[in-house]
Amino acid sequence: MVRSELANSGAAPKIPRPTTLRESVFEAILELIVNGSLSPGQHLAESELAELLGVSRQPVREALQMLSGEGWVDLRPGHGAFVHAPTVQEADQLLAVRALLETESARLAALNSDAAGVARLREVCARGLRALEADDIDASVAANSELHALVTELSGNTVLAELASQVSRRVRWYHTPVARQRGRASWEEHGQLIDAIETRDDVRAAEIMRDHTEHTRSSYLEQRAAEPAEPKEPTPVARRRRPRSLSAS
Amino acid sequence: MVRSELANSGAAPKIPRPTTLRESVFEAILELIVNGSLSPGQHLAESELAELLGVSRQPVREALQMLSGEGWVDLRPGHGAFVHAPTVQEADQLLAVRALLETESARLAALNSDAAGVARLREVCARGLRALEADDIDASVAANSELHALVTELSGNTVLAELASQVSRRVRWYHTPVARQRGRASWEEHGQLIDAIETRDDVRAAEIMRDHTEHTRSSYLEQRAAEPAEPKEPTPVARRRRPRSLSAS
DNA sequence: AAACTGTATACTGTAGGCAGTCGACAACAG
DNA sequence: CTGTTGTCGACTGCCTACAGTATACAGTTT
Numbered sequence: 001m002v003r004s005e006l007a008n009s010g011a012a013p014k015i016p017r018p019t020t021l022r023e024s025v026f027e028a029i030l031e032l033i034v035n036g037s038l039s040p041g042q043h044l045a046e047s048e049l050a051e052l053l054g055v056s057r058q059p060v061r062e063a064l065q066m067l068s069g070e071g072w073v074d075l076r077p078g079h080g081a082f083v084h085a086p087t088v089q090e091a092d093q094l095l096a097v098r099a100l101l102e103t104e105s106a107r108l109a110a111l112n113s114d115a116a117g118v119a120r121l122r123e124v125c126a127r128g129l130r131a132l133e134a135d136d137i138d139a140s141v142a143a144n145s146e147l148h149a150l151v152t153e154l155s156g157n158t159v160l161a162e163l164a165s166q167v168s169r170r171v172r173w174y175h176t177p178v179a180r181q182r183g184r185a186s187w188e189e190h191g192q193l194i195d196a197i198e199t200r201d202d203v204r205a206a207e208i209m210r211d212h213t214e215h216t217r218s219s220y221l222e223q224r225a226a227e228p229a230e231p232k233e234p235t236p237v238a239r240r241r242r243p244r245s246l247s248a249s
Numbered sequence: 250m251v252r253s254e255l256a257n258s259g260a261a262p263k264i265p266r267p268t269t270l271r272e273s274v275f276e277a278i279l280e281l282i283v284n285g286s287l288s289p290g291q292h293l294a295e296s297e298l299a300e301l302l303g304v305s306r307q308p309v310r311e312a313l314q315m316l317s318g319e320g321w322v323d324l325r326p327g328h329g330a331f332v333h334a335p336t337v338q339e340a341d342q343l344l345a346v347r348a349l350l351e352t353e354s355a356r357l358a359a360l361n362s363d364a365a366g367v368a369r370l371r372e373v374c375a376r377g378l379r380a381l382e383a384d385d386i387d388a389s390v391a392a393n394s395e396l397h398a399l400v401t402e403l404s405g406n407t408v409l410a411e412l413a414s415q416v417s418r419r420v421r422w423y424h425t426p427v428a429r430q431r432g433r434a435s436w437e438e439h440g441q442l443i444d445a446i447e448t449r450d451d452v453r454a455a456e457i458m459r460d461h462t463e464h465t466r467s468s469y470l471e472q473r474a475a476e477p478a479e480p481k482e483p484t485p486v487a488r489r490r491r492p493r494s495l496s497a498s
Numbered sequence: 499a500a501a502c503t504g505t506a507t508a509c510t511g512t513a514g515g516c517a518g519t520c521g522a523c524a525a526c527a528g
Numbered sequence: 529c530t531g532t533t534g535t536c537g538a539c540t541g542c543c544t545a546c547a548g549t550a551t552a553c554a555g556t557t558t
Binding site: 019020058061062065066069070077090093094096097100101104157158159160163167 | 268269307310311314315318319326327339342343345346349350353406407408409412416
């Protein structure tokens with residue numbers, strides 16, 4: 001194998017693998033949704049998005065269908081795509097499902113984890129705490145997601161991990177705007193969780209994770225109850241006729 | 250409302266709503282996968298499928314992406330679609346996830362159910378038993394799925410129900426070929442489950458469902474252990490060069 | 499004979515275009 | 529003035545076509 005010589009030469013700068021256009025478009029639109037540039041209920045015209053992103057309609061179509069599959073947009077046949085407008089009820093249900101999936105993940109992680117896994121958990125946890133001290137909300141939220149993803153990965157159940165990851169992303173969307181508080185307590189719970197995983201105490205790990213996710217859930221509900229953003233308008237599905245420009249908010 | 254006169258006239262033959270082509274193609278390919286016409290690992294060329302189904306490549310592409318989203322095919326960029334080849338490990342993980350989701354569904358159903366819901370459950374259960382008596386495996390399996398779907402629906406958590414439905418379909422694919430036995434016992438457990446739901450005994454309902462799904466899981470594993478169809482060939486990803494014809498098996 | 503290189507083929511990814519359909523507004527009848 | 533019908537505009541869904549790329553085979557060189 002003469003090639004191995006070249007293969008082992010390392011220093012492979014991972015050539016900018018021109019990932020498929022639809023994936024780039026997927027990420028781009030997702031970003032627009034998450035950061036609020038596209039408001040819930042808004043109609044997404046393929047042509048406009050295509051022009052905005054400088055691509056043809058086809059990748060946009062495919063990206064919209066991917067988004068639909070994960071619940072980010074609603075696809076009404078013949079009418080096109082609308083940014084999904086999450087109801088409070090749905091958010092609550094989603095949080096409940098997340099609690100279920102992550103609790104089981106924590107339990108399995110406690111049973112399957114090894115020293116290396118625990119070390120990685122601690123590293124992420126430390127990073128999250130540092131971000132918290134520095135008041136870097138974004139980094140803190142990112143570390144939070146990373147930690148939860150790591151727990152699901154350590155569960156050893158790939159299917160479970162993928163499902164949890166999908167659910168978590170949506171949860172984060174609903175939850176991020178109200179996640180400012182509940183920082184310190186959250187990371188303390190994370191520490192306890194890691195302790196339980198390290199000692200392979202699956203029952204305790206599950207218990208901590210359940211309480212932890214339930215805390216964020218009740219925190220979310222309180223927040224929503226405090227400021228009922230739009231109590232009316234139960235389904236404001238793109239009331240305005242033509243959102244000519246996509247630059248909302 | 251003059252229109253109500255016409256609207257209430259009933260007898261709406263539900264005009265053959267020309268559902269989008271991509272959905273029809275989705276169903277068609279899914280059927281080909283489930284019934285074994287397309288074997289796991291087989292490469293799916295868009296052009297061939299398009300010609301086979303008498304449509305253009307576009308709906309086929311979109312259908313394949315939907316299938317990819319639900320885990321039926323693997324989409325390798327630049328290489329096209331391959332029928333997903335489930336490993337034993339993955340099937341086991343999927344069954345574990347199903348157990349988790351359905352157990353929670355049963356618990357919630359016990360808390361939320363009403364008389365009407367219980368009546369529907371009993372109806373389906375009776376239908377399943379009749380099918381079993383008549384040795385109608387297909388009908389029995391269908392009733393089984395319907396019953397489980399009904400339980401998740403009665404849980405009141407839509408998100409949970411959708412997730413469980415998705416997982417169940419895949420489970421059924423892996424499981425159907427080995428589902429011949431375990432008929433009688435399964436339906437007896439269903440009866441007990443309905444009893445628990447009727448009496449709103451959430452703990453017992455969850456317990457029964459967990460045991461029930463664990464039974465099918467161990468049943469599946471035994472079956473696989475008994476006949477290790479292809480112990481070798483860990484990833485037979487379309488080894489043959491050109492599967493000219495799509496009529497496999 | 500073995501390995502490398504050039505060429506051919508087939509398939510994917512993307513673009514552009516056309517017909518069908520839905521919603522909205524305007525004109526008209528009762 | 530209210531309800532109905534005709535017409536316009538826009539957008540989706542689908543088809544066709546082209547370019548880019550990966551794979552396999554054959555020819556060539558060492």
